[in-house]
Amino acid sequence: MSWELLLWLLALCAVILPLVQFLRFLRADADLTLLWAEWQGRRPEWELTDMVVWITGASSGIGEELAFQLSKLGVCLVLSARRGQELERVKRRCLENGNLKEKDILVLPLDLTDTSSHEAATKAVLQEFGKIDILVNNGGRSQRSLVLETNLEVFKELMNLNYLGTVSLTKCVLPHMVERKQGKIVTVNSLAGIASVSLSSGYCASKHALRGFFNALHSELGKYPGITLCNVYPGPVQSNVVKNALTEELTKPMRENIDQSYKMPTSRCVRLMLISMANDLKEVWISDQPILLGAYIWQYMPTWALWLTCKLGEKRIQNFRNNLDPDSQYTLWKPKRD
Ligand SMILES: NC(=O)c1ccc[n+]([C@@H]2O[C@H](COP(=O)([O-])OP(=O)(O)OC[C@H]3O[C@@H](n4cnc5c(N)ncnc54)[C@H](O)[C@@H]3O)[C@@H](O)[C@H]2O)c1
Numbered sequence: 001m002s003w004e005l006l007l008w009l010l011a012l013c014a015v016i017l018p019l020v021q022f023l024r025f026l027r028a029d030a031d032l033t034l035l036w037a038e039w040q041g042r043r044p045e046w047e048l049t050d051m052v053v054w055i056t057g058a059s060s061g062i063g064e065e066l067a068f069q070l071s072k073l074g075v076c077l078v079l080s081a082r083r084g085q086e087l088e089r090v091k092r093r094c095l096e097n098g099n100l101k102e103k104d105i106l107v108l109p110l111d112l113t114d115t116s117s118h119e120a121a122t123k124a125v126l127q128e129f130g131k132i133d134i135l136v137n138n139g140g141r142s143q144r145s146l147v148l149e150t151n152l153e154v155f156k157e158l159m160n161l162n163y164l165g166t167v168s169l170t171k172c173v174l175p176h177m178v179e180r181k182q183g184k185i186v187t188v189n190s191l192a193g194i195a196s197v198s199l200s201s202g203y204c205a206s207k208h209a210l211r212g213f214f215n216a217l218h219s220e221l222g223k224y225p226g227i228t229l230c231n232v233y234p235g236p237v238q239s240n241v242v243k244n245a246l247t248e249e250l251t252k253p254m255r256e257n258i259d260q261s262y263k264m265p266t267s268r269c270v271r272l273m274l275i276s277m278a279n280d281l282k283e284v285w286i287s288d289q290p291i292l293l294g295a296y297i298w299q300y301m302p303t304w305a306l307w308l309t310c311k312l313g314e315k316r317i318q319n320f321r322n323n324l325d326p327d328s329q330y331t332l333w334k335p336k337r338d
Pocket residue numbers: 056057058059060061062063080081082083110111112113138139140141142161188189190191233234235236237238239240241242244
C-alpha cells in the first residue's frame with residue numbers, strides 16, 4: 001500500500017469515526033454518564049437487593065412501574081399515593097410477578113400536599129421495616145394551560161405538591177438517614193426542571209425549585225458520603241401524567257384520550273432509573289431525541305435555546321388548541337411507538 005493511500009485512509013477514519021459517534025449520540029436516550037453506567041456499570045440486580053424502598057406516586061405510571069421492577073429484585077416496598085385501592089392493585093401486581101411476600105409490601109396512603117401527615121407516615125414505615133434505605137420522591141402532577149388563562153390557585157397547588165410536598169417528606173426521612181449515615185434519596189424531576197416549555201409554566205417552576213433545593217442539599221451533605229441524592233430528569237414518558245395534569249382551574253379536568261404511544265416506554269425509563277440508583281449517579285437525563293438534544297442546547301447555548309423554545313412554543317400552543325398533545329410535534333422526528 002502506498003503512503004498516499006494510507007494517508008487517505010487515515011483522513012477518512014478521522015472524519016468517519018466522529019461522525020459515527022455523533023450519529024450514535026443522536027439515537028441516545030440518556031445522558032452519556034448514564035449510558036456508560038448502563039454499559040459498564042453496576043447492575044441493579046446486584047446492588048439494590050435487601051433494601052427498604054419507599055415510593056411516592058406509586059399508584060400509576062413511573063412509580064407503579066418502578067414498584068413492579070423493584071419487586072423482582074427482592075426489596076421491601078412501601079407504596080404511597082392518595083388512592084389506597086389503586087395501591088392495593090399495584091401491590092397485587094408486584095406479588096404476582098415479583099419475588100416478594102405479602103409482608104414485604106406496605107401500602108401507605110399519603111397525600112403529599114398534607115404535610116402535617118408526613119411525620120406519622122415516616123414513623124409508620126420505620127415501625128414496619130425498621131429502616132428506610134431509599135426514598136423515591138416521584139409523586140407529582142403536570143400542567144397544561146397558558147399563564148394568562150390560569151388561576152393563581154393552580155400555581156399554588158403545583159408548588160405545594162411538586163415542591164413543598166417533596167421537601168416535607170425529604171425532611172422527615174433525612175434525619176433517619178443521617179443517624180444511619182446511609183441512604184439514597186431519588187427525586188423524579190423532569191427535563192422541564194432544566195428547560196422551560198410553554199403551557200407548563202407552574203410545573204416548570206415547581207421542578208426548577210426542586211432542582212435548586214436538592215443541589216443545595218447535596219452540598220450540605222458533604223460529611224455524609226453514605227447518603228446519596230439522585231435527581232432524575234425524564235423527558236416525555238408513557239404514563240397518566242398528561243391525563244392527570246392541572247389546567248386553568250383546579251376543578252377543571254384534562255380531556256381524555258390523549259395519545260401517549262410516541263413517548264418513551266415507562267419500562268425503559270424505569271430501567272435507566274434503576275441503573276442510576278445502582279451506580280449512585282447524581283443527576284441523570286432520560287429522554288428520547290430530539291428532546292434530549294434540546295436539553296444539551298439549553299445547557300450550553302441558552303440564548304439559542306430560548307429562541308428555539310419560543311419557535312417550538314408556538315407549535316405546542318397550536319397543537320394544544322387543536323386538541324393534540326403539545327409534544328406530538330416531535331413525532332415528525334421519531335416514528336410512533338407501539
Ligand atoms: N411521564 C412523563 O412524561 C414525565 C416526564 C418528566 C417527569 N415526570 C415526573 O414523573 C413523576 C411521576 O409521574 P408519572 O409520569 O408517572 O404520572 P402519573 O400521573 O401516571 O403518576 C403520578 C403519581 O403521583 C401521584 N400523586 C398525584 N398527586 C398526589 C398527591 N397529592 N399526593 C400523593 N401522590 C400524588 C398519583 O396518584 C400517581 O401515583 C412526576 O413527578 C412527574 O412530574 C413525568
